[in-house]
Amino acid sequence: MHKALQSKSSSSLTRVIHPSMKESMDFQEIKDSVKSSPAFVLDAYAITDALAGLTSLRQQCGVKVLYALKALPLSTVLELAKTYVDGYSVSSLFEAKLAYEYLSDTGSIHLTTPGIRQDEWQDLKHYITHISFNSLTQHQRFADKDTDQLSLGLRVNPKQSFLNDERFDPCRSYSKLGVSIDELWQSADFESIKGLHIHNVFSVTEYTPLLETIAKLIKYFGKDLAKLEWLNLGGGYLFEQIKDHSPFVTAINQLRAEYNLEVYIEPGKGVVGHAGHLVTTVIDSFVSDSKTIAILDTSVNHNPEVFEYQRQPFLHEHDAKGAYGAILAGCTCLAGDVFGEYRFNKPLKIGDQLVFKEVGAYSLIKANRFNGYQLPDIYLYQDKHLKVIKQDTYQDYRRQWLAN
Numbered sequence: 001m002h003k004a005l006q007s008k009s010s011s012s013l014t015r016v017i018h019p020s021m022k023e024s025m026d027f028q029e030i031k032d033s034v035k036s037s038p039a040f041v042l043d044a045y046a047i048t049d050a051l052a053g054l055t056s057l058r059q060q061c062g063v064k065v066l067y068a069l070k071a072l073p074l075s076t077v078l079e080l081a082k083t084y085v086d087g088y089s090v091s092s093l094f095e096a097k098l099a100y101e102y103l104s105d106t107g108s109i110h111l112t113t114p115g116i117r118q119d120e121w122q123d124l125k126h127y128i129t130h131i132s133f134n135s136l137t138q139h140q141r142f143a144d145k146d147t148d149q150l151s152l153g154l155r156v157n158p159k160q161s162f163l164n165d166e167r168f169d170p171c172r173s174y175s176k177l178g179v180s181i182d183e184l185w186q187s188a189d190f191e192s193i194k195g196l197h198i199h200n201v202f203s204v205t206e207y208t209p210l211l212e213t214i215a216k217l218i219k220y221f222g223k224d225l226a227k228l229e230w231l232n233l234g235g236g237y238l239f240e241q242i243k244d245h246s247p248f249v250t251a252i253n254q255l256r257a258e259y260n261l262e263v264y265i266e267p268g269k270g271v272v273g274h275a276g277h278l279v280t281t282v283i284d285s286f287v288s289d290s291k292t293i294a295i296l297d298t299s300v301n302h303n304p305e306v307f308e309y310q311r312q313p314f315l316h317e318h319d320a321k322g323a324y325g326a327i328l329a330g331c332t333c334l335a336g337d338v339f340g341e342y343r344f345n346k347p348l349k350i351g352d353q354l355v356f357k358e359v360g361a362y363s364l365i366k367a368n369r370f371n372g373y374q375l376p377d378i379y380l381y382q383d384k385h386l387k388v389i390k391q392d393t394y395q396d397y398r399r400q401w402l403a404n
């Protein structure tokens with residue numbers, strides 16, 4: 001059923017803990033302090049810690065860092081990121097507008113999407129500084145004379161798959177993402193662009209894919225790369241989990257020295273992934289076909305990638321050697337609304353609090369109110385205080401569904 005992500009005990013994860021992480025709250029503290037459930041707790045220290053790690057990379061090789069809004073566009077994160085990043089990476093008009101609100105004065109806003117709409121283009125142009133068109137047809141349709149103030153580029157598909165699950169492989173067969181590198185190599189469009197964008201990995205914790213991708217780019221375009229102004233290497237790397245950054249630093253320094261390129265990265269999950277935790281409460285418990293089922297006050301709709309990718313999130317209370325097993329299930333009517341089977345040191349009972357760990361990215365942004373269950377309250381832990389920063393109410397649900 002679920003991938004055995006949880007079967008590794010969480011302590012076996014390789015993770016660089018920066019000194020400042022000591023200031024993060026522990027999970028018992030989270031459970032004792034939250035006043036409502038389900039609760040999404042965002043740890044400001046963990047975010048600034050990840051950003052500080054990226055700042056160190058910026059200092060070592062001059063790479064420019066953009067925060068990818070798609071992972072979690074919460075204003076608090078944009079505020080926290082503001083002083084650490086060179087800009088934001090966006091995928092739509094709404095993301096561009098939000099980024100502009102927070103960053104227009106201090107950084108650049110870079111967009112790539114397969115979904116540019118003719119009716120939004122005039123508006124969109126106003127909010128962004130860089131664009132990587134997803135296809136040659138998109139480039140030819142939108143790169144008109146009104147784009148003088150924009151730095152125009154193309155997303156290139158390097159045709160290198162580093163994943164064996166094509167649901168999140170941008171280089172899968174018949175990919176919709178980017179101009180195939182062979183096509184771009186033969187295209188006259190290369191002469192009129194200022195930059196290239198690549199994004200071809202998913203949650204990677206080492207630099208081999210990056211180095212192979214850069215090598216392929218150099219093999220194809222060689223000295224012509226110097227005709228460009230920038231190269232955006234996309235997101236997909238979990239920088240805080242990588243121990244040795246020297247291959248990255250060397251590669252970026254080389255790109256900058258040999259081709260005079262500005263090099264960007266645009267992590268999302270690498271900034272917020274490990275900084276968000278979902279606190280939930282057991283609201284019912286019974287036996288079904290000889291296994292204990294614990295119904296939670298949350299559901300996979302608060303972390304839809306659990307269902308989309310059939311992944312089991314880390315659970316703080318899980319102990320692989322625990323004597324008591326239980327299937328943690330969501331509270332909606334969908335039979336497959338299940339987080340998976342976990343093990344515990346004592347039997348679960350109604351009222352117990354549990355914490356799904358490191359679900360900061362792609363959870364709330366994809367969350368929905370299916371069955372009429374509200375979204376989790378959002379808490380921020382900062383300066384040793386936990387405070388509610390957003391609460392979803394019946395009025396929000398009503399506004400969503402009340403027709404004019």
Ligand SMILES: Cc1ncc(COP(=O)(O)O)c(C=O)c1O
Pocket residue numbers: 068070071089112199202203234235236237266267268269270361
């Ligand atoms: C074009 C692009 N840039 C950046 C990102 C951010 O990736 P991640 O959150 O894995 O770092 C994504 C994620 O899908 C993406 O598609």
